[in-house]
Amino acid sequence: MSADLEPVVREQQIPPVITIDGPSGSGKGTIAHRLALKLGFHVLDSGALYRLLALAAQQHGVQTDNEKGLEVLAAYLDVQFEDNNGEAMLILEGEDVTQTIRTEEVGAAASRIAALPGVRAALLQRQHAFRELPGLVADGRDMGTVVFPDACLKIFLTASAEARAERRYKQLLQKGFDANLAAILEDIRARDLRDTQRAVAPMKPAADAIVLDSTALGIEAVLQAVIASACKTPSLRAFWDHLGS
Ligand SMILES: Nc1ncnc2c1ncn2[C@@H]1O[C@H](COP(=O)(O)OP(=O)(O)O)[C@@H](O)[C@H]1O
Numbered sequence: 001m002s003a004d005l006e007p008v009v010r011e012q013q014i015p016p017v018i019t020i021d022g023p024s025g026s027g028k029g030t031i032a033h034r035l036a037l038k039l040g041f042h043v044l045d046s047g048a049l050y051r052l053l054a055l056a057a058q059q060h061g062v063q064t065d066n067e068k069g070l071e072v073l074a075a076y077l078d079v080q081f082e083d084n085n086g087e088a089m090l091i092l093e094g095e096d097v098t099q100t101i102r103t104e105e106v107g108a109a110a111s112r113i114a115a116l117p118g119v120r121a122a123l124l125q126r127q128h129a130f131r132e133l134p135g136l137v138a139d140g141r142d143m144g145t146v147v148f149p150d151a152c153l154k155i156f157l158t159a160s161a162e163a164r165a166e167r168r169y170k171q172l173l174q175k176g177f178d179a180n181l182a183a184i185l186e187d188i189r190a191r192d193l194r195d196t197q198r199a200v201a202p203m204k205p206a207a208d209a210i211v212l213d214s215t216a217l218g219i220e221a222v223l224q225a226v227i228a229s230a231c232k233t234p235s236l237r238a239f240w241d242h243l244g245s
C-alpha cells in the first residue's frame with residue numbers, strides 16, 4: 001500500500017467488499033482480479049475453495065455425497081493462497097494444484113459438494129477471513145446474497161451459456177488441456193442448473209445487485225462498466241479520488 005493511501009484506508013472502519021457473482025465463464029475471476037489490482041484490494045476466489053475441497057475429497061477417497069466426511073475435510077483443509085508474480089498460486093497439503101483444480105471434472109465435483117449445507121457452513125469462516133484492509137473483491141455464486149450481504153457494491157455477471165462455453169474452451173486450450181466444446185457446453189448447463197436449483201445459497205443476483213450481461217461485451221467494456229458503478233459507490237469514492245489524483 002502506498003504511504004499516501006494510508007489516511008484513506010485508516011478512515012475505513014470495516015474493510016469494504018465488492019462482490020462479483022455469476023455462472024461459470026461469465027468473467028467473474030478476470031474482472032475481480034483486474035478491479036482488485038486497480039484498487040489495491042485483496043481477492044477472494046471462493047470457487048477455488050470449493051474446487052480445493054473437491055480435489056482433497058478425491059485424493060482422500062471421500063465421496064461427493066458424504067456430507068459429514070466433507071465437513072471434517074473442510075474444517076482441516078490445509079490450503080494456502082500464495083502470490084506468484086500477481087497470479088494466485090494454490091497449494092493443497094504442500095502441493096501446487098493451481099492448474100489441477102481448473103479442470104471441468106473438478107468444477108463439476110465442486111458444484112456437487114457445494115450443494116451440501118454442511119460444506120457451505122464449514123467454508124464460511126475461511127471466506128470471511130479474506131475481508132482485510134484496504135478492502136476485498138470477492139467472486140463466486142453467493143458472495144452478495146450470503147457471505148457478504150453488507151457489500152458496498154454487488155455485481156452479478158452473466159452471459160449466454162454458448163458464449164461462456166466458448167470462452168472456457170479457449171481458456172482450457174490455452175492452458176494446455178484437452179477440451180471439447182460440446183462437452184463443455186453440456187457441463188456448463190448442468191452446473192448452472194445445479195447451482196441455481198440447490199436449496200441452500202443458490203446462485204442468484206442479490207436484490208441490490210447490478211446485473212451485467214457480457215455476452216456481447218469484451219473484458220475491457222465489462223471492466224469499465226464495473227468501474228463506473230464503483231465510482232458511484234460512496235464508500236469507494238475515496239479510493240477512486242486517490243487513484244485519479
Ligand atoms: N467479456 C468477456 N469476453 C470475452 N472473453 C472473456 C470475457 N470475460 C472473460 N473472458 C475470458 O473467459 C474465460 C473465463 O473467464 P473467467 O474470468 O475465468 O470466468 P469465471 O471466473 O466467471 O468462470 C477467460 O479466458 C477470460 O479471459
Ligand SMILES: Nc1ccn([C@H]2C[C@H](O)[C@@H](COP(=O)(O)OP(=O)(O)O)O2)c(=O)n1
Pocket residue numbers: 022023024025026029046047048050051107110111114115139140141142143191195
Ligand atoms: N461462492 C461459490 C463459489 C463456487 N461455488 C461452487 C459452484 C461452482 O459450480 C463450483 C466451482 O466454482 P468456480 O467459481 O470455480 O467455477 P467457475 O470458475 O465459475 O467455472 O463451486 C459455490 O457454490 N459458491
